[in-house]
Every structure is written in structure tokens, then in C-alpha cells.
Amino acid sequence: MTRLPFRTRAAHVFQREVGRLFSIVWVLPIVFILRVVMGYHVRDVAQVRTRYRALVKESDRPLLICPNHLTMMDSAVIAWALGGSWWYLFHYSRIPWNLPEYNNYASRWPTRVGAWLTKCIPVIRGGRREDVSRVIKRVQHLLSKGETALIFPEARRSRSGRVESDSVAHAVGRILTSVPGCRPLCVYLRGDRQDTWSTVPARGDSFYIDFELIKPQSDHRGMRRSRDFSQQIVDRLIGMEEEYFARR
Amino acid sequence: MTRDEIFAKVVEIVKPYVKNEDALEAVADDTNILEDLKVNSARLVDIILNFEDEFDIEVEDEDADAVNTVGDAVRLIQEKLS
Numbered sequence: 016m017t018r019l020p021f022r023t024r025a026a027h028v029f030q031r032e033v034g035r036l037f038s039i040v041w042v043l044p045i046v047f048i049l050r051v052v053m054g055y056h057v058r059d060v061a062q063v064r065t066r067y068r069a070l071v072k073e074s075d076r077p078l079l080i081c082p083n084h085l086t087m088m089d090s091a092v093i094a095w096a097l098g099g100s101w102w103y104l105f106h107y108s109r110i111p112w113n114l115p116e117y118n119n120y121a122s123r124w125p126t127r128v129g130a131w132l133t134k135c136i137p138v139i140r141g142g143r144r145e146d147v148s149r150v151i152k153r154v155q156h157l158l159s160k161g162e163t164a165l166i167f168p169e170a171r172r173s174r175s176g177r178v179e180s181d182s183v184a185h186a187v188g189r190i191l192t193s194v195p196g197c198r199p200l201c202v203y204l205r206g207d208r209q210d211t212w213s214t215v216p217a218r219g220d221s222f223y224i225d226f227e228l229i230k231p232q233s234d235h236r237g238m239r240r241s242r243d244f245s246q247q248i249v250d251r252l253i254g255m256e257e258e259y260f261a262r263r
Numbered sequence: 264m265t266r267d268e269i270f271a272k273v274v275e276i277v278k279p280y281v282k283n284e285d286a287l288e289a290v291a292d293d294t295n296i297l298e299d300l301k302v303n304s305a306r307l308v309d310i311i312l313n314f315e316d317e318f319d320i321e322v323e324d325e326d327a328d329a330v331n332t333v334g335d336a337v338r339l340i341q342e343k344l345s
Contacts, residue, residue: 017325141297141304148328170305185308189324237323239315242308 019156027157034132035107041132042110045091046100054219055206057096063224067097070200070228071109077158077194080111081187081248082202083178083256084167085212087119092216093165093204096224111165112157114138114150140170151186158194166190168248176211178252188244191231199248202226203255225255264344266337269318273336276313280306292334314340 034041049055057063071078082093090113094103103110110133117137120126130137138150154164170184191197206220216222229251233243274290281287282301286294296302302310311327314320314336320343330336 144297144307144328144331147304148325182305184305193324237315237321238308238311238327241324242312 017152017155019152023153024156027153030131031107031134031162034134037132038104038107038110041129042100042103045133046095049088049091049095053215055092055216056219056221057092058221058223060096060099063096063226064099064102067226068102071106074198075161076196076198077161078163078198078200079158079187079190079194080163080165080200080202081168081252082165082204083252084169084172085176085205085209086172086214086216088215089167089204090115090165092222093202093224096204096222097202097226108162110134111163112136112154113165114154116140147186151189155190155194158190158197164190168245168252172212174212176209178249178256180246180249180253183242183245183249185238185241185245187248188231188241188246189238191244192241198228199231199244200226200228201248201251201255203252203259205256205259223259225259227251227255266341269337269340269344270333272317273314273333273340276317277302277310277333277336280310290333292332292337294333295331296333296336297331311336318344320344 080093082089090111094111098106098109112134115130115135115137117139120130121137136150136153139146158164166184166187168184168187169179169182171182173179191199202224204222204224206216206222208217208220229248231244231247233240235243277296277300278287280302283299286299294300296307297304311322311330315322318340320340322339322343326339330339
């Protein structure tokens with residue numbers, strides 16, 4: 016794993032600590048918006064959080080959250096569903112770092128500040144490989160420091176409304192192969208009224224969430240190994256989706 | 264294998280992923296694979312894995328970061344073969 020320049024490492028510490036300082040000002044309002052303004056509800060939330068907290072407690076190895084992707088609010092809903100607002104205030108490193116598409120929020124300074132405060136690292140999808148690589152190295156660094164990160168293995172919201180096996184982001188596998196001990200947590204999230212992809216879930220929607228730690232395997236090295244890891248994560252998400260629809 | 268032969272094979276490998284056929288007709292060393300040929304960024308990994316198979320080389324993720332143009336790909340393959 017490449018060591019980041021001092022300036023970048025210092026910038027991470029600064030971003031994290033300012034975010035932590037102001038966490039009560041942004042964590043609770045976000046949860047208020049999700050619960051009260053949007054009226055969202057997570058099924059069996061107490062059970063989900065108990066499982067997640069036990070998983071976090073059993074090992075301090077880095078955790079890479081790898082969810083399916085249907086709406087632009089997925090990462091917020093997943094973080095809320097897994098941890099809960101008060102728990103995050105005391106376990107700040109467990110609020111996942113996110114990689115939002117820069118062009119989705121960069122046009123106005125309040126959203127830029129908001130994204131910075133809420134542990135976001137901007138990425139330009141399909142951008143220059145060096146730039147994307149720099150972002151990946153930042154995530155690798157953060158994970159190696161015990162932080163949690165969230166990356167969508169499909170790279171974009173699923174246009175079919177189902178997990179797409181041919182839309183696999185190589186970055187997920189690359190991170191997993193380069194951060195010693197990093198654990199991929201496959202997360203399947205879906206609102207009952209979420210038939211296909213959208214900007215935000217329907218108001219008042221009720222979410223199903225399930226998660227599973229997996230151990231990707233590969234006999235290969237280099238990029239092929241990373242690709243195998245990414246593919247296995249997407250394959251597991253497809254399996255979780257099948258289980259969801261079978262139960263529905 | 265000569266540089267021209269590597270170049271021709273690289274173009275052949277990239278061809279199925281190209282969305283801008285016009286740019287492919289005028290392909291040169293400085294043709295950007297993503298921006299000019301309009302190859303989907305996720306497919307770039309498949310292209311590099313095809314290079315591995317075709318040239319019997321192994322490419323690390325960090326090597327692949329340097330591949331932006333067709334010329335970069337040819338250079339990387341030449342380095343791996345030497």
C-alpha cells in the first residue's frame with residue numbers, strides 16, 4: 016500500500032476531527048430528516064443494530080461496507096440503519112467515509128461544505144485514472160487507520176432496479192486486496208416501494224436491510240485478484256437480493 | 264515483438280469496447296482510451312486483463328493507473344515484455 020503524502024494525511028485528520036467536533040450538529044439533523052421529514056422506517060432496526068454492533072465489537076479490523084445501490088440516499092439510510100445516531104456520536108470512526116460523485120453536489124458551496132463535514136471524499140466517475148487512483152489510496156489509508164468506508168460495488172445506481180452483475184467496480188477489490196485484514200460487509204437495502212432506481216426513496220417508505228461479512232477468494236494475483244474479489248461481492252449481493260424477493 | 268505489432272494488437276483488443284468508431288479510425292499513440300475512444304471506465308480493467316492474456320504478462324493495479332492513452336498501454340506492455 017502506497018504511503019500518502021503528509022499533507023493528504025493531515026487533511027484527513029483535519030476533516031475527521033472537524034466533522035467529529037460538529038457531529039452533534041449534523042448527525043442528529045440527518046437522522047431527523049430521515050425519520051421525521053421523510054418518514055422512513057427500518058424494519059427490525061433494533062435487531063439489525065445489535066448484530067452490527069456485535070460485528071464491530073468482535074474485531075477492530077477495517078470494515079468496507081459494500082451495498083447495492085438504488086437511490087442517492089442509500090449511504091445515509093444504511094449508516095443510520097446500522098449504527099443509529101447516538102451510537103455514532105460515541106463511535107465516530109464507524110461513520111463510513113463515502114465517495115460521492117463530485118458533479119452531483121459541487122455546484123453549490125453549502126453542499127460542498129456539507130459533504131466535507133460528513134466524511135465524503137469526492138470522486139469523478141470515469142475520470143482520469145490517476146485521480147481515481149488517488150481517491151482509492153485515500154480510502155486505503157483511512158481503512159488502515161481503523162476507519163470504516165462505504166463503496167458501491169456497482170459504481171452507479173442500478174438502472175434495472177436489480178443488482179447488476181455486469182456492472183462491477185474494480186476499486187472495491189483493489190482496496191480489499193491492498194488493505195491487510197480488511198473485511199467486506201455486503202449490505203442489501205431496499206425500500207418496500209422501491210421498484211427501480213430513483214433520486215430518493217418514496218416518503219414514508221419502510222426499508223429491509225440485511226448484511227453479511229464475506230471472505231472473497233482468488234488464486235490469481237494483481238488486477239485479476241482484485242477483479243475476482245469485486246465480482247464475488249456483487250455475486251453475494253445478487254444472492255441477498257434473491258433471498259429478499261423470495262421472502263417478500 | 265516490435266512496437267508496431269504491439270500497437271496493432273492493443274488496438275485490436277480495445278476495439279470491442281470502443282464507442283467512438285471515428286476516433287478508432289484515426290487511432291494514434293496519444294489517443295485517450297476513455298475520453299477519445301469513449302471506452303467505459305469499468306471496461307478498462309477488462310482491457311488490461313486481456314493484455315495480460317494476449318501478451319502473457321502480469322499487470323499490477325498501480326501499473327494500470329498509468330494507462331490513459333494507447334501509447335501508454337504499448338509502453339507498459341513493452342516494459343513488461345523486456
